[in-house]
Amino acid sequence: xxxxxxxxxxxxxxxxxxxxxxxxxxxxxxxxxxxxxxxxxxxxxxxxxxxxxxxxxxxxxxxxxxxxxxxxxxxxxxxxxxxxxxxxxxxxxxxxxxxxxxxxxxxxxxxxxxxxxxxxxxxxxxxxxxxxxxxxxxxxxxxxxxxxxxxxxxxxxxxxxxxxxxxxxxxxxxxxxxxxxxxxxxxxxxxxxxxxxxxxxxxxxxxxxxxxxxxxxxxxxxxxxxxxxxxxxxxxxxxx
Numbered sequence: 334x335x336x337x338x339x340x341x342x343x344x345x346x347x348x349x350x351x352x353x354x355x356x357x358x359x360x361x362x363x364x365x366x367x368x369x370x371x372x373x374x375x376x377x378x379x380x381x382x383x384x385x386x387x388x389x390x391x392x393x394x395x396x397x398x399x400x401x402x403x404x405x406x407x408x409x410x411x412x413x414x415x416x417x418x419x420x421x422x423x424x425x426x427x428x429x430x431x432x433x434x435x436x437x438x439x440x441x442x443x444x445x446x447x448x449x450x451x452x453x454x455x456x457x458x459x460x461x462x463x464x465x466x467x468x469x470x471x472x473x474x475x476x477x478x479x480x481x482x483x484x485x486x487x488x489x490x491x492x493x494x495x496x497x498x499x500x501x502x503x504x505x506x507x508x509x510x511x512x513x514x515x516x517x518x519x520x521x522x523x524x525x526x527x528x529x530x531x532x533x534x535x536x537x538x539x540x541x542x543x544x545x546x547x548x549x550x551x552x553x554x555x556x557x558x559x560x561x562x563x564x565x566x567x568x569x570x571x572x573x
């Protein structure tokens with residue numbers, strides 16, 4: 334059954350109570366609501382624990398989607414006993430890991446502002462992320478790093494606005510990704526906006542992000558790789 338994905342309206346919600354609605358043969362289970370993000374759009378799903386009524390905790394691996402985007406599967410770690418349908422759990426995200434992914438995902442958006450080229454691929458990681466662009470220009474990675482850090486230092490607000498599937502279809506140019514289209518079919522699509530009145534950027538994205546560019550913290554471009562005649566791969570890293 335469709336889940337109430339609480340993270341879509343509150344990226345900072347780290348725990349919630351939920352009722353198990355289905356348990357599958359592989360041990361994965363669904364709940365009526367969740368704050369756990371499922372792997373999608375280059376961002377890994379959340380890990381954490383599910384605390385039972387007796388206080389014991391089930392370790393949870395990387396959350397993923399089921400047959401559709403409206404199905405979120407919690408993955409019980411190897412050796413753990415899955416819950417049973419109807420059981421009430423307290424779902425708790427590994428918050429330090431999620432926060433690093435939120436900072437990194439937001440950094441990818443800042444890079445797309447500094448390098449306004451079509452995106453051909455992306456992968457968000459805890460310590461390093463990559464964004465591929467359809468471009469053949471030679472770039473100075475230090476200049477790109479400096480431009481990203483300028484946006485970080487300016488402390489622009491980051492927020493979400495919702496548009497309908499029809500509005501997205503009527504405005505296809507707002508999508509920066511060349512190969513991956515935002516998920517539709519759920520009635521609404523989230524626009525991640527940076528800056529007052531989207532003055533810095535606005536793009537469809539279903540991932541999780543921090544509240545301001547300042548929260549991204551110190552980042553830099555570690556490497557720019559040539560991945561074809563018209564493709565460049567930028568690797569974003571946190572400054573130690």
